[in-house]
Amino acid sequence: MAIYFVRHGESEANEQNRFAGRQNTPLTDLGVRQAHQAGAAVVALGIRFDEVHTSTLDRARRTASVVTSHLQEEPATRVETHALDERDFGVFTAANKSLVKKAVGFRGYTECFHSTTGTPPGGESWEDLRERVRRYYVEVLLPASREGKQVLVVTHKYVVEMFAVVLADLHDYRDMKIPNARPLSEEDLRRIAAAPAVAAKINDLGEHVEIRLPALLAGACVLGAFLQLVLRSPLPAAVLSTAITTLLMCSTFFGMLRLQPWTLRVTTGLGRLVAGTVLKSAAGAALLFTTDSVPLLLLGLALLVPPATLAPVLALLWGGDFHASVRHTLAASLVTPVVLLLVAATQRDPLPRGLVAASAVVLLCAVTLPTLVAQRLRHRDPITAGRLTTNWNWLGSAALIPLAGLTGYALTPSGSLPAELIPFGLAEVALVVAAFALPRVLVGVLETRRHLYVTQGTPNVFLWLTVGAPLVARAGVLVKLLPALTAGVFFAALVLDEHIFVRMFRRQLTTAR
Incomplete structure (x- = not known):
């Protein structure tokens, strides 16, 4: 029987x-x-x-x-x-x-x-x-x-x-x-x-994506920049925004299949989240209030934008608390527009209002809609939701790879590089490094929990550069290379972070043995 x-x-x-x-x-x-x-x-x-x-x-x-x-x-x-x-x-x-x-x-x-x-x-x-x-x-x-x-x-x-x-x-x-x-x-x-053997190959592909994700993202960004220099053909804005939104939706959908909705109501760690967000927002708002320097305005924006939508994915890969990372990312995404509206109310420059609008679009299309679809699937067909998480969750991470390539392609100045772009100034390099180092320092002062480090130390670089584009456009030619450099440093920082976390884990394994 x-x-x-x-x-x-x-x-x-x-x-x-x-x-x-x-x-x-x-x-x-x-x-x-x-x-x-x-x-x-x-x-x-x-x-x-x-x-x-x-x-x-x-x-x-x-x-x-x-x-x-x-x-x-x-x-x-x-x-x-x-x-x-x-x-x-x-x-x-x-x-x-x-x-x-x-x-x-x-x-x-x-x-x-x-x-x-x-x-x-x-x-x-x-x-x-x-x-x-x-x-x-x-x-x-x-x-x-x-x-x-x-x-x-x-x-x-x-x-x-x-x-x-x-x-x-x-x-x-x-x-x-x-x-x-x-x-x-x-x-x-x-x-x-x-x-068939192809099933094993697909499983292996998923493992390789999971193991090498930050390096793959960095490589895709470099490849995208290289293709732009060779092809000298910028992407139409509509094509670029549609592609980025679609890829982010895919990544969010698979990530949110893991989400237990009730965990969003948990208040553990809320004080640290608020403290970190307030410190970052205060530093960013101060820069927007006190300077006309394009690089410093961009740094202020970097401190004001919410965490990257891939932050929960990174927390999951690096041993952080996935649900806490989701809570922090969503909370910061909701708090940031409020802070920006307060800034916009006291400034004539439309930049903060543009960031609020861009934040709303990202929240709706790249976060809210795929989250609702994922949660509906979890409710109506929990076994299928679990099967997708078990077998195909790596597709959410893989969607970030072409996204990184598009970022490198879109942010690199089209055509051959003018001579004045080659000797990039140390001040601009320091600015970009500071944009990623400062949040990490602020988090380190408050707390060393990995999910908080990831969310607060990984700004939404796509949103930042989208909103900062008008600033770059009216700046000198030297600053026009800033977005490409920023993207490069962003992905390089992910590789460095992972290297540190993996080394720490290897030491733990050695001690356990």
Whole structure:
């Protein structure tokens, strides 16, 4: 008779991009709703389960309880066993997945987690996991099925994938990206295991994007600038704005699929956020009030603009609190226009009012609309939302790569560089460096939490340069290279930040070993 396998619903560790392993981590609200949807799917199959087998970990047990609550008859037999517990990840347990990948590299990560000869340091080897799962299938599940019993197995990602390996009699292994809470039959697992090689290549591409994102962004920006110098053809404004908005919408959509809406009401860290925003806004407003210098006005704008929309993505990649980063980014995006309106009320220069309008457009098109779509999907089809996050979340990061290329292309002066642009002044270089260094210094005085460092130290450079364009246009030719330099420093700062965070993480791993 039938055996169905279900990976538990989304856990807090899944949501926060951490390896849970054999640690207990509760289901999120989405995870509970995924379990209810899985129960409805099981009912639709018309199967009366005689036995339910789960691991001993809370997230699997809770999922099984929710799923079976939808059945007309509770299974007569319930089995909780360590044989179905998640793989032991050793020193990587509770670690940020992206930092692990960046610290050990693609080959090291593949060897530890997806190689038939691999073992996470201090963890369970592939062979031991396979043998554990094979024995349970052969000695427990298969005999029950042959006796005519319908069996439901609720367990974990790596265990479900190993059942697929056993059922398909594979002698190699790849990351199958098993989604949370989707009921899978034995035939489904065989089909997943036999997926064409292109599926593995797509998974690998996603891993490479995740591991190398800041470097890819910086490289795309440089390539875009180079193409502008070669082609000498500026993009039409409508084309550029449409492309940028579309790419930002894509990035925001995948990022907001992770968002628990209620976390936006959490007030933890609000004081630090307000203090950091006030300090930055006060410094930026002071510059707008007290100077006519174009470089200093641009620095003031850099301090006034909200965090970049990619800040939550960076926080997730670098081990920060994703939800806190979202809260800080959205809060600063809402507070900044208010500050600018106050500045605009006392100035004749329309620049602050232009920034308010641009902020509103970005909030609506690049943040609000994709967030609403993502949240609607989470509500109506939580399993699909989880599957997109598990399998395709890297597309949100990948969308930023052409965005960086467009930025480099659009901000580089078209045509050959005049001679006066080559000896770029030290003052302008210092200005650009200060625009990124000053927020980091202000945050360092208040707090060293990573998500705050990322949000307050990563200004929305696209918005800044869009609004500052009129200033650059009326400035001397030397300043016209400032936007391209700013973009270069922006992406170089991301590479430097990641290098620092990864080095810190490697030291933690060395200590743990």
